[in-house]
Amino acid sequence: MAKKEFPEIKEKNEGKFTKWVEKNMSGMDTCKAASKVMRSKTKKYSPAVVKMANYANNFGCKTKKEGASMKDPDIKAAKKQIRKGANVLGGGNIVDDFGHKHGYKSDKLKELDNSRLVQRKKSQYVKQEAKSNIKSYRGKEIRKGFKNDPFFNGKGNQIRKQEIKDLKKTSKEDNKRRTSIAKGNRIIAKAKK
Numbered sequence: 001m002a003k004k005e006f007p008e009i010k011e012k013n014e015g016k017f018t019k020w021v022e023k024n025m026s027g028m029d030t031c032k033a034a035s036k037v038m039r040s041k042t043k044k045y046s047p048a049v050v051k052m053a054n055y056a057n058n059f060g061c062k063t064k065k066e067g068a069s070m071k072d073p074d075i076k077a078a079k080k081q082i083r084k085g086a087n088v089l090g091g092g093n094i095v096d097d098f099g100h101k102h103g104y105k106s107d108k109l110k111e112l113d114n115s116r117l118v119q120r121k122k123s124q125y126v127k128q129e130a131k132s133n134i135k136s137y138r139g140k141e142i143r144k145g146f147k148n149d150p151f152f153n154g155k156g157n158q159i160r161k162q163e164i165k166d167l168k169k170t171s172k173e174d175n176k177r178r179t180s181i182a183k184g185n186r187i188i189a190k191a192k193k
Helices: 016-024 030-039 047-067 073-083 094-102 107-113 116-135 140-148 156-192
Strands: none
Touching: 016 030, 016 047, 030 047, 073 094, 073 107, 073 116, 094 107, 107 156, 116 156, 140 156
């Protein structure tokens, strides 16, 4: 059985879906928008838009992907270890091991460290650490200790509560700062390609 050729798009319809994406999903890549429309289970999009998205998904985006380079096998293997539970922060972590193996200033290490997976794991690690530190400020014995400590002049409980707030705020700010830097680095890396 001969393979069917994909139908050519009419000249009057060229760029229609791209214009629709720019108008309705500003800032999103055309291929990502096409797959989002196709994944949508609701009747949110008109049949004409679904048809255009289907065409883009099956033809335009597939040919684009064929020309793209494959993912680096070393990075892929490191991410696999991270998904299985390898440490990304602290001593003996997978990111440092990767840097030692491939060079601490290498593009491979930058790509791994700036990946969403590593950033998500680091955020989880920081949140867990903050929770365990906050836990050390809670409990009857701790409250009594702060309340009765003469060093705090009777304001021990207020200071304890402020410490908890500061720990929460610091962990949130650290995560926000790190993820925004990583996002910027990913954008720069994409622009260089």
